[in-house]
Amino acid sequence: MSAHVISGARLADGSTTDLAIVDGRFVEVADAPADAERIDADGLLALPGLVDLHTHLREPGREDAETVASGTRAAARGGYTAVFAMPNLTPDTDTAEAAQYVAELGRRDGTCEVVPIGAVTKGRAGTELAELGLMARQGVRVFSDDGACVHDSLLMRRALTYLKPFDGVVAQHAQDPRLAGPGACCHESEISGRLGLPGWPSVAESTVIARDVQLAEFTGGRYHACHISTAESVEVIRWAKARGIHVTAEVTPHHLLLDTPHVETYDTTFKVNPPLRTSEHIEALREALADGTIDVVGTDHPPHAVQDKDHPFDVALPGMLGLEQALAVVMEVMVGSGRMDWPTLVERMAVAPARIGRLAHQGRPLAVGEPANLVLVDPERRAMVDREQTASLSRNNPYHGRELPDPVELTVWAGRVTYRR
Template sequence: MTSTEQRDRPILVKGADLLGEGATDVLVVDGAIAAVGADADQHAPTGTQTLDADGLVALPGLVDLHTHLREPGREDAETIETGSRAAAVGGYTAVFAMANTDPVTDTAEAAERVVDLGQRAGYVDVHPVGAVTKELAGAELAELGLMARSRARVRVFSDDGRCVHDARVMRRALEYVLAFDGVVSQHAQDPTLAGRTACCHEGELSGRLGLPGWPGVAEESIVARDVMLARHTGSRVHVAHASTAGTVEVLRWAKAQGIAVTAEVTPHHLMLTTDLLTTYDPVYKVNPPLRPAEDVAALRAALGDGTIDIVATDHAPHVRQDKEHAFTDAAFGMLGLEQALSVVSTTMVATGAMSWADVARVMSTGPAAIARLRDQGQGLVVGAPANLTLVDPTREVTVDAARSASLSRNNPWHGHTLTGAVHLTMLRGLVTARKGLTWGASDV
């Protein structure tokens, strides 16, 4: 059966626990949700295929606002196709590809190329994140308006990996994107406080290990500056990968003032702590760095109460020769797409801190709203595109990095046993992944 034939065939998802709020049926016809409810089967056309979803939680397809797909330039670490496969395995139906590629996504042509490669792969919708400044140099604004008006319809801009540290440039960027309801996603890190050799959180442990660190205030000071710039310009700012309790305090204050700020937290900052650095294992080298347990607790609480809006993976694949060095010399970053849902399930749902409806908000509808997506994150309602993720909430999975769909193996979850696993991913009626494998020529 070809992909086109499988998409064209109606599917009745039978007995799914919709957002964890009760079992129901979902009918998919011509790539859209045609009916929801106990009587959905009555609307099913002849030849409809039934998919038994008893015991599975149904969520709208996940959306990742922060993914590094490495193409163009570092196809040895990841390509748009392999990253899309990893995303589908993780329950995603849309991802945002960061701009720090080679060449940088700082023109309309480069942004459209990313869209075309994503469509060719076909596993998820791939949306480019446009650079804020040319060549990520932090000096001159990139083609923000041209990228926004292009076929790529760019609405999210970021120099991620490099903070837009010049306040004047950041102000101009916020003023510019206001015209087309864009958002600037900031990698908040003051370079004058971080230092060139810093590689982990600054604290007692970094001193004991002899590792140069940067303090939490390097992040917090930029977040504070940017929310004030957002208030001044009336524009939207998004805080990428928030990682400290101090950042949570700034966000809570800013939202109380009505400032248009949103924020994301990564799965690794929800679970992993700086104590892991005692192994000197470079898989745990990431930017922003892993933080102490008290920061992790603050991040979980902020995600639970809505101060932090969404979960984003910061999926950052690296080839072995870039990662397997002494800790201070290794590349920053870790994989995230395939285990993100399981980490959120383990840390937030299994602990009672969040419901599955909350998971849908922070991993689907929320990120889609921030990015102003038109056909993702609409929820499981009649007329919406059939972007669907089925989750087995009780299934325990022990992660094996060697089985990753990503080209890279810098997986911090290797050996971890997580509760809750993606069972099936559907993009506009096409099953793109099932039980850890991307969909091929077999039936559902």
């Protein structure tokens, strides 16, 4: 029997409590066995385990960049107890069998829960719907061609319609391929012109979302906008929510903190898709996350091997590590600035992503009878980020050399300690 007693923890609402865990659930402290491990949480916050709707684990196919084992260790170090694994694998997660395999890898090697995301189209090629119904019958509830946009309006309509009876959600990588083609890599602005980098205009994102939310209204389906990065997208989502459309949205930690001038060094660590934007867009994203227009923080954690980043900027693969510093960035940008309190952080990083992904046993209150998924957080600890001190196999960390909160003391998933400082 696994048992722990955590004493003196402060909850998000400011109250202090003792927590007891026996066999994966919270129990009354009096019911904990005498030999339970005692954990002193004085000065620490106890929060529900974090949930990431947008993780790239790379296995199967690119185990040189990340594996389920290494990626979930990074997740646990970041305070996560569940991650949704994007389908851009080899092979793509576009069949029920492929989804089952990803879930099995998670059960075998994971130090947090791994939930497969199914592809919307076969091979994520955008031409023919994947096995949506068969994957949904296996429990898949989130579907995305992430890394590629479902740009065909008819396919998007069909996907939203087909998934509605299954309570599935289409998570869109919004990038109009005509406005921002495969080579686009820098926010279209004075900087892109000066650096000679192909521009990625903000409207290439917002126009796709504008089309999609109207299709969601027409079909009654559920729609989720991945990694939004522009003020225009915020306004479209705000409009859609005011109309009662079933739309949710996410923002990444890096789009909350890092801006376009970081690319002036041509350091490919800062190449990401969608690209880093200007301060005006960042301010709109922060405001939208605070007021709930943006529902969740999704890491878009995309590990890359050194050889995939060691190219000219416009050729290198896009993406930045996110799992281990996501909480730190949100604390720095949102909580530290007074824009967000701890209960709202819990809503954006645990409760809402679990709700959108229909993961009923995650993002739950720290209460007797509930599954024991939690993270203990030191709200005062800070440290310099070192990309070499990581559980990930990759090193494309954009926060390297930056001082940030270093909050995670302990992560517990289903009653098991998965990370301890």
